[in-house]
Amino acid sequence: MNKAHLSEKEIQNIALNKTAPGTRSGHLEDCLTCKNKVETYRLIFEELTRAAAPAFNFEVAPPEMIPQRKLNSRRLYVFISASAVLVFVLLAFGLVDYAVPLHSDRPGQIRPQVTWLIVSAAGVLLLGLLGELVNSYHKKIKAINGSVMQHYSAHIL
Amino acid sequence: MEDQELVGLLLDGEKNAFSLFVKRTEGLVAQIVFKMIPITEDRKDLVQDIYLNAYRNLKNFRFQSKLSTWIGSIAYHACYNYLKKKRLLLLETSQEDDTHTSLLETMSNRLLDHSSNDTIAQIFRKDLATALQMGIDQLSPVYATLIALYHYQELSYQEITEITGLPEGTLKSYLFRARKQLREHVLINYKKEDL
Numbered sequence: 001m002n003k004a005h006l007s008e009k010e011i012q013n014i015a016l017n018k019t020a021p022g023t024r025s026g027h028l029e030d031c032l033t034c035k036n037k038v039e040t041y042r043l044i045f046e047e048l049t050r051a052a053a054p055a056f057n058f059e060v061a062p063p064e065m066i067p068q069r070k071l072n073s074r075r076l077y078v079f080i081s082a083s084a085v086l087v088f089v090l091l092a093f094g095l096v097d098y099a100v101p102l103h104s105d106r107p108g109q110i111r112p113q114v115t116w117l118i119v120s121a122a123g124v125l126l127l128g129l130l131g132e133l134v135n136s137y138h139k140k141i142k143a144i145n146g147s148v149m150q151h152y153s154a155h156i157l
Numbered sequence: 158m159e160d161q162e163l164v165g166l167l168l169d170g171e172k173n174a175f176s177l178f179v180k181r182t183e184g185l186v187a188q189i190v191f192k193m194i195p196i197t198e199d200r201k202d203l204v205q206d207i208y209l210n211a212y213r214n215l216k217n218f219r220f221q222s223k224l225s226t227w228i229g230s231i232a233y234h235a236c237y238n239y240l241k242k243k244r245l246l247l248l249e250t251s252q253e254d255d256t257h258t259s260l261l262e263t264m265s266n267r268l269l270d271h272s273s274n275d276t277i278a279q280i281f282r283k284d285l286a287t288a289l290q291m292g293i294d295q296l297s298p299v300y301a302t303l304i305a306l307y308h309y310q311e312l313s314y315q316e317i318t319e320i321t322g323l324p325e326g327t328l329k330s331y332l333f334r335a336r337k338q339l340r341e342h343v344l345i346n347y348k349k350e351d352l
Contacts, residue, residue, distance in 0.1 A: 008333070012337075033262060036265045036266060036269055037265065037340075039269050040343075040344070043269075044339060044343055045308055047285050047286060047289050048308040049308065049309065049311075051289075051290075051309060054187035054188050054191050056187055056204060058200075060179045061205060062176070063175070063212045063213075139170065
């Protein structure tokens with residue numbers, strides 16, 4: 001039988017109940033020194049779990065809660081897809097109208113109706129973007145106002 | 158509330174979400190800050206910076222780890238940089254000193270004698286807790302934090318690796334040395350006045 005003391009690593013692992021294969025746990029039955037070391041570690045580990053949960057002894061002030069999401073990702077995806085399809089269709093329509101003037105008296109020119117259609121679609125896209133910009137601006141202002149009010153009320157109280 | 162839902166509310170600028178975020182992560186962040194920062198007055202500013210930094214970077218959080226682990230990593234690195242800046246000792250070199258072995262053995266016997274004595278059980282627990290607290294305070298900030306994360310927070314090696322950025326082998330080696338030093342400190346501190 002190997003009478004040499006257990007290594008510090010073996011002792012810690014036994015105390016943690018994490019014995020690796022080949023650990024001479026049986027040695028503890030004959031060796032009071034190693035057994036005491038294991039017991040001491042176990043007492044310490046047990047006491048460590050009993051310690052009170054730490055908590056801040058001060059308030060953590062909230063930062064300015066400015067929305068960080070410009071657009072909901074799904075809404076953004078739908079908006080970009082729809083815009084891309086619209087732009088593609090209008091471009092194709094305009095090109096066909098320019099190259100194959102089936103209903104036009106003036107070859108090589110886009111019909112005014114098609115021009116209006118393109119301008120209207122561009123306007124709708126622009127309005128959509130502006131709406132989103134205004135919406136996001138209002139959200140940010142509201143958040144800043146809220147945080148400033150909270151700051152002042154905390155000071156007043 | 159799931160992490161994903163909480164992050165969504167924070168990104169939308171919901172005011173109440175922030176206090177919930179602090180409440181949920183306070184235990185881990187406090188554990189790291191209190192163990193790593195010895196100067197009490199500096200802790201508040203550092204915690205404020207940690208949460209501000211986390212809030213600003215929240216949109217980059219990809220849910221590859223738990224929210225608490227993620228902010229734990231921010232806290233650990235903020236404290237680490239603070240200690241480096243202040244030139245405070247981050248790690249102690251392990252000193253093998255065999256001359257203390259027999260003394261430690263005697264102290265170990267004394268501690269175990271007291272632990273098995275039912276009549277002084279309560280006093281023993283109190284004295285042990287005091288000795289343990291003193292022992293933790295004597296460890297280097299990194300060792301004290303690793304002990305707290307592993308034994309108190311009961312985090313896995315993987316989670317501690319994510320927080321500290323230490324390779325698993327290094328982490329295990331640091332933890333081994335930290336436990337060894339802690340045992341020695343506890344034995345020396347236990348009922349020091351009676352010696």
